[in-house]
Amino acid sequence: MILPGKRVPLPAVPVVHRRFEAHAADTPDATAVHCAGQRLSYRDLNARANQFAHLLVERGHGRGAKVGVCLDYSADMLVAILGTLKAGAAYVPLDPAYPAARLRLLLGQIPQLAAIVAAPATVELVECANAPVIDLAQMSDQLAAMPVVDPDVPVTGEDLCYAVFTSGSTGTPKLTAVRHENWFNLLNWLTFEFGLHRESHNLVVSAFGFDLSQRSLMMPLFCGATQYLMASRNFDAAMAYRMLTEHDIRTVNCASSTLYVLVDWEIASGGNALTRLDYMLFGGEPLHVERVLEWARAEGNTCTLLHQYGVAECADVATSYDLADYRSDEHDVAPVGRPGYNTDIHILDEQLRGVRTGKPGEICIAGRSVGAGYLNGSGPESARFTTIQVHGAPVRIYRTGDRGYVTETGQLIVLGRMDTQVKVRGMRIDPHEIERALGRLAGVRQAAVVVSPDGSGDCELTAFLVPTGDPLADNDVRARLLETLPRNMVPARFRTIARLPLTPHGKVDRAALLDELRTGVPAR
Amino acid sequence: MTDEGNVMITERVHAIWRRELGRDDVAVDDDFFALGGQSVIMARIQRSLIVELGVEVPVDQLFRNPTVASISAYIESSRAATG
Numbered sequence: 001m002i003l004p005g006k007r008v009p010l011p012a013v014p015v016v017h018r019r020f021e022a023h024a025a026d027t028p029d030a031t032a033v034h035c036a037g038q039r040l041s042y043r044d045l046n047a048r049a050n051q052f053a054h055l056l057v058e059r060g061h062g063r064g065a066k067v068g069v070c071l072d073y074s075a076d077m078l079v080a081i082l083g084t085l086k087a088g089a090a091y092v093p094l095d096p097a098y099p100a101a102r103l104r105l106l107l108g109q110i111p112q113l114a115a116i117v118a119a120p121a122t123v124e125l126v127e128c129a130n131a132p133v134i135d136l137a138q139m140s141d142q143l144a145a146m147p148v149v150d151p152d153v154p155v156t157g158e159d160l161c162y163a164v165f166t167s168g169s170t171g172t173p174k175l176t177a178v179r180h181e182n183w184f185n186l187l188n189w190l191t192f193e194f195g196l197h198r199e200s201h202n203l204v205v206s207a208f209g210f211d212l213s214q215r216s217l218m219m220p221l222f223c224g225a226t227q228y229l230m231a232s233r234n235f236d237a238a239m240a241y242r243m244l245t246e247h248d249i250r251t252v253n254c255a256s257s258t259l260y261v262l263v264d265w266e267i268a269s270g271g272n273a274l275t276r277l278d279y280m281l282f283g284g285e286p287l288h289v290e291r292v293l294e295w296a297r298a299e300g301n302t303c304t305l306l307h308q309y310g311v312a313e314c315a316d317v318a319t320s321y322d323l324a325d326y327r328s329d330e331h332d333v334a335p336v337g338r339p340g341y342n343t344d345i346h347i348l349d350e351q352l353r354g355v356r357t358g359k360p361g362e363i364c365i366a367g368r369s370v371g372a373g374y375l376n377g378s379g380p381e382s383a384r385f386t387t388i389q390v391h392g393a394p395v396r397i398y399r400t401g402d403r404g405y406v407t408e409t410g411q412l413i414v415l416g417r418m419d420t421q422v423k424v425r426g427m428r429i430d431p432h433e434i435e436r437a438l439g440r441l442a443g444v445r446q447a448a449v450v451v452s453p454d455g456s457g458d459c460e461l462t463a464f465l466v467p468t469g470d471p472l473a474d475n476d477v478r479a480r481l482l483e484t485l486p487r488n489m490v491p492a493r494f495r496t497i498a499r500l501p502l503t504p505h506g507k508v509d510r511a512a513l514l515d516e517l518r519t520g521v522p523a524r
Numbered sequence: 525m526t527d528e529g530n531v532m533i534t535e536r537v538h539a540i541w542r543r544e545l546g547r548d549d550v551a552v553d554d555d556f557f558a559l560g561g562q563s564v565i566m567a568r569i570q571r572s573l574i575v576e577l578g579v580e581v582p583v584d585q586l587f588r589n590p591t592v593a594s595i596s597a598y599i600e601s602s603r604a605a606t607g
Contacts, residue, residue, distance in 0.1 A: 097587075236583035237567040238574065261567045268571060425563060458564075475558040482557055492560045 001347040001354050002390070003406050005339030005367060008192070014157040014184035016218060017085040021046060021150055023198075023224040030198065032221060033075045034247070036231035040075045042224075045082070051146035052083025053153070055139070056115070058146075059132075062153060063088030065114035066163065066375075068107060068131070070094040070122045073204060073229040076136050080117040081162075081217065088153040089114065090160035090177065095209035096122045097233050101484045104128050106165055109175055109376040157181030163375055164211050166312050167421070167429045167489070170379050171436030177372040178214075182315035185368040186215060187222040189340035190317075194279060194306070198224040202251045205230070205240050205258055209486075210426065211312035212284060216253035225250075241265050244273035252277060255284040255426025257458060263295050275301040281320075283308040285423035285459075286414070289326060289334045296323060309336035309414055312428070313384070313398050314369040318343050319412050335411035342368040345412055346397060347405060352388050355405075360415055363404040364388075364397040371398070420510070422451045424459050427488040434461065434481075434489055441480050443468055448500050448508045449491060452517050461491035464500060464513055471496050497522070533577065534596040540572045541592055556590040579603065 011018075020042075023030070028043035040048070061067060067084045069091045071077045084091040092110055094103055107113065107129040116126045117134050126133055136143070163177040190196060202220040204227070206213045220227045228249055230239050235258065243249065252274075254262070259282045266274045274280070275295075280303055287307055296305055305323035310316050321337025339345050347361040348354060355361040373385050384399045403415040421430050431449035438447035446466040454460035465472055474494040481490045495516075501509040516522055534552060542550050544565050556566070566586055574580050579599055589595040 232582065232584050234583045234587050235563055235567070236570070238570055238580050239582065257564060261564060265567070265571065268575075475554070478558045478560070479555060487557060487562060490557070492562070 003345040005343040008341040035229040047148035049082035053086035054146040056087035061114035065089040068116035250278040284426040463491040
């Protein structure tokens with residue numbers, strides 16, 4: 001089964017920041033970014049990004065280099081991102097809300113790390129790295145002395161633009177890279193398919209390290225609109241809702257779990273800031289459609305809800321579905337729709353042969369979305385990028401590990417994972433990585449992490465621990481885990497167990513552990 | 525600012541935490557995240573503080589003051605500051 005996306009030609013040099021530069025030339029006085037009362041016009045943001053790019057090039061951090069960006073949401077973050085792209089380098093977002101130990105681990109996984117951009121509030125977090133730290137506050141005089149013209153760096157669509165970390169099965173996060181042409185193709189699709197324009201102002205509500213945040217950060221700059229950023233290190237629903245109320249914001253990109261929070265906030269406060277948006281683009285985890293349907297269908301709601309599917313390895317979004325088309329008598333779950341421009345969905349069996357319409361198989365992505373692969377080593381995940389023959393011609397695909405099928409009407413439905421990976425509040429998590437982190441804690445002999453639905457229908461992680469000696473205190477284990485893992489990776493519940501149940505093959509019997517959770521009866 | 529006012533705020537914040545975390549064994553010095561708290565619960569607590577106490581506490585402050593005792597002290601002091 002092949003579900004093809006529309007073929008739309010891209011420019012000969014599909015480089016994302018060229019679009020931004022064109023807007024800076026056409027509408028230099030338009031506001032590019034608005035954050036905590038600070039505004040920068042397209043002219044000023046472009047000039048400052050150019051100065052930063054010239055500094056990087058002067059220091060030899062040009063084409064092919066990787067630049068870590070460890071900043072809070074601010075105009076400076078966009079200066080650093082655009083400047084890095086203009087220098088021909090790729091940026092790696094590093095969320096300052098992460099524990100310092102986690103950031104150290106991530107920094108160690110970035111090959112050719114040329115420099116790390118930081119600010120006074122974040123410099124301490126990244127000083128450990130074996131790459132120079134560029135503190136924007138300290139460097140302000142040198143930066144101001146740099147030329148403001150666009151640097152003459154011949155960036156191509158093949159060059160990498162960013163790389164983000166995703167959870168890895170071997171216990172080490174994987175750094176997955178995206179090329180300019182992948183990202184350009186995505187932004188070009190969203191812009192033209194949904195008619196985004198110079199008034200399509202956007203608010204970023206997701207954490208910086210997420211793949212979806214990269215798209216959210218660049219989308220308004222690609223179409224000439226204003227980017228609104230919240231001066232908050234953590235998602236702040238009250239602040240987000242106030243900004244949506246006070247400003248003429250038209251688009252929001254978020255994880256499904258954030259959508260529920262915002263919708264609940266709107267219902268509780270009696271406002272209409274969400275219903276008057278043009279678009280909410282969301283996905284990244286299974287949608288509980290009943291949590292938003294009543295609000296979505298209320299009279300006066302003019303916001304188009306785009307339920308989307310994709311993976312970080314393939315520029316974040318592969319398919320999109322207008323939730324207005326959803327009929328609960330047709331499908332239990334909301335479809336994720338049809339592929340974007342120049343992107344195909346293949347549903348394949350275990351031998352990588354196509355299955356028929358309506359038959360489930362592995363969702364594989366082909367076309368210009370397919371990214372550059374992993375930058376840190378060749379773990380088992382690397383084999384997910386592979387080549388198949390279609391009508392006698394080789395086609396490069398990415399095997400997502402997600403199961404799904406295509407309906408008679410040509411809509412993709414996602415059924416779930418083929419392995420143990422899980423999404424928790426939009427973050428892709430491999431339970432093995434958490435098990436490794438637990439195994440490194442003193443007092444833990446063995447650990448198994450399982451996923452079960454929580455009270456509200458979302459996913460919840462439970463860790464089963466075999467102690468080396470004395471029983472472990474939940475709160476103590478949690479506190480120690482929080483020092484090394486992002487919060488979404490820390491299990492909600494801990495259970496101490498004498499030994500882990502095994503399957504006849506000697507693997508941890510996760511089904512038995514889930515049974516224990518459900519029934520309360522200890523597994524064997 | 526009075527001790528009595530502070531005690532009242534602490535009690536109300538304590539009740540909100542117990543309700544939103546769905547557990548009774550919350551001590552005023554327990555860490556929110558060590559109790560299994562996460563961002564969605566944080567948003568509900570933020571909402572409850574607005575509705576029940578009439579204060580909007582930035583989420584960054586909720587993260588910086590992750591216990592009932594410390595966030596209550598923060599609310600008390602920010603109320604005193606704004607009169």
